[in-house]
Amino acid sequence: MRRIDIIKRAGRNLRQSKGRTILTALAISVGAFTIGLAMMAGEGGRLYTNNIVDSAGDKKVITVYKKAVSSSAEEEALPEYSDSKDKNKSSEVKDRSSLRSKYSMGDEDLAKLRSISHVEKVTPSYSTSGIVYVKSSGNGKKFTPDIAVKADRTRAELAAGSLDDFILKSGEAIIPESYVGKMGFASAKSAIGKTITLGIRGGSSWSASASKEISLKIVAVDKQSDTTIFYQPAVRISSDDAKDIYEYSHYKGLSNEYSLVIVSVDDVKNIDAVKDEISKSYTASSIQDARKALLTMVNVAQMALIGFGGLALLASVFGIINTMYISVLERTSQIGLMKALGTSGRDIGRLFRYEAAWVGLLGGLIGVGSASLITLFNPAIASALKLGAGTNLLVINPIQIILLIVSLMVMAVLAGWLPSRKATKLDPIEALRTE
Structure with a gap:
């Protein structure tokens, strides 16, 4: 049949x-x-x-921290604050720097990371502690919000505006949707194109007041999304502006210190190899680990x-x-x-x-x-x-x-x-x- x-x-x-x-x-x-x-x-x-x-991070990015090494119990003890008037200010700053350097990275670390194969770009996380206030052009009020640096192409959920490849350029800023009303803007859409002014203190003095102001254009308003793992309302600025602010506000007697470094890899397929190499000397993590x-x-x-x-x-x-x-x-x-x-x-x-x-x-x-x-x-x-x-x-x-x-x-x-x-x-x- x-x-x-x-x-x-x-x-x-x-x-x-x-x-x-x-x-x-x-x-x-x-x-x-x-x-x-x-x-x-x-x-x-x-x-x-x-x-x-x-939405949580760029797939070609590795976040690098200094690998802290435990030493003596004396060094691990919590240091006491001294208000002795006889102690020289610059000496006190150096002592603080010595404590921070155990967990901070410097220019030599950046050079070492740049030398690794398949590393395309190394972006240090510059401190924004020099920003004293943020003034809105919507109502002229000054605020002290959290400041974040957008150093990679992490996708953002936008309520208004747009970003070219999710990267901020120098002179641009993103504000969260929850800040729109408080800053005097009628809506997220109306905030686009307006400006905010950052008050910055200089690094040559110990004054807490601002000695310089820079204006940034609001190009986007972001918001919380159910697809976002970590979201913190903050004014987001570019890496270039963060660097300028850091260089102006950083105390001139100290070497550069970075809390973390963002390493961009040339291709997603090389992420694991680069991460393994970096992990020999530093603590490294990527969004692929979370995935x-x-x-x-x-x-x-x-x-x-x-x-x-x-x-x-x-x-x-x-x-x-x-x-x-x-x-x-x-x-x-x-x-x-x-x-x-x-x-x-x-x-x-x-x-x-x-x-x-x-x-x-x-x-x-x-x-x-x-x-x-x-x-x-x-x-x-x-x-x-x-x-x-x-x-x-x-x-x-x-x-x-x-x-x-x-x-x-x-x-x-x-x-x-x-x-x-x-x-x-x-x-x-x-x-x-x-x-």
């Missing part, structure tokens, strides 16, 4: 026993539903995680759901075997007649295996179809979890779904192998005698 004829005949045989076929397919569909839903949740979880991580940790949790949860689905499929395997055995017993005389008419044992075996494959296909379609319908509730799920509009936690991956259905068909064929083998071994004479 031709293969296509055997497949058609298998389908007709199943239609003749609809009730048994549907019940067996439903048993398979339970496992298919669970595994399909796990795959959709895993795909949605990975996409959501990637969105969170992409791996979060994806590991998503994958573990997905595998747990797939495991439950696998148990349901294991139970359905015995159901297929039982169904196929009963089918062989009921059609023993039919099998004998087919053999007497010249049908080979191989074709009879194929007939029962194809019947099993049809059952697997039907069960897979029912289970996966039911799981796919759950994706219609994505908006309700996002609302219940208080996620942003348009967030989908259940995402269909067509390739995964097709592979799942094919796998179920293969599983059904394997489950039907023993019954089909029994059918091929039947003696036609004995089979024809069976009532």
Whole structure:
């Protein structure tokens, strides 16, 4: 018999026993539903995680800190503050610098990091402690907000304005949406193009008052988002402006000190190699570390759901075997007649295996179809979890779904192998005698 004829005949045989076929397919569909839903949740979880991580930092950036080395207990003790008038001010500054240098990085560290292969750019984190106040052009009031330096291409959720490649240029600033009203602006959109003025104290004196002012143009207003891991309302300025402020306010008698350094790598694929090299001398971390940790949790949860689905499929395997055995017993005389008419044992075996494959296909379609319908509730799920509009936690991956259905068909064929083998071994004479 031709293969296509055997497949058609298998389908007709199943239609003749609809009730048994549907019940067996439903048993398979339970496992298919669970595994399909796990795959959709895993795909949605990975996409959501990637969105969170992409907004948390630049994928080609490594944050580097000085690796502090513990020394004597005396040095680890908390130092006392001395208000002795006889102590020279410059000497006191040097003592403080000595304590800070244990955790700070200097120009020699920058040179060392620049020499590492695949490092494209090294950007030190300049201190903004020299900023005394921020004055708004909206109402003329002075504020003392947190100041942050935007040193990389980390994606920002914007309420208004725009950023070219998410990088701030010299003379530009970002303010948070929560500052808009307090700074005298009617809305986030109306704040775009306005200015803020930074009051800066000089590094040549110990005065706490501002001795210089610089104006920055507001080019964007950012806001909190459900895809943001770490968000702190702050006035964000460029690395170039931070450097100018640092050089003006830094005490001239001290060498440069940086709390951390941002290392940009030429390609994402080189992140791990560069990080491993940097970690020999410094403490290094990248956004890829957070991505791996979060994806590991998503994958573990997905595998747990797939495991439950696998148990349901294991139970359905015995159901297929039982169904196929009963089918062989009921059609023993039919099998004998087919053999007497010249049908080979191989074709009879194929007939029962194809019947099993049809059952697997039907069960897979029912289970996966039911799981796919759950994706219609994505908006309700996002609302219940208080996620942003348009967030989908259940995402269909067509390739995964097709592979799942094919796998179920293969599983059904394997489950039907023993019954089909029994059918091929039947003696036609004995089979024809069976009532």
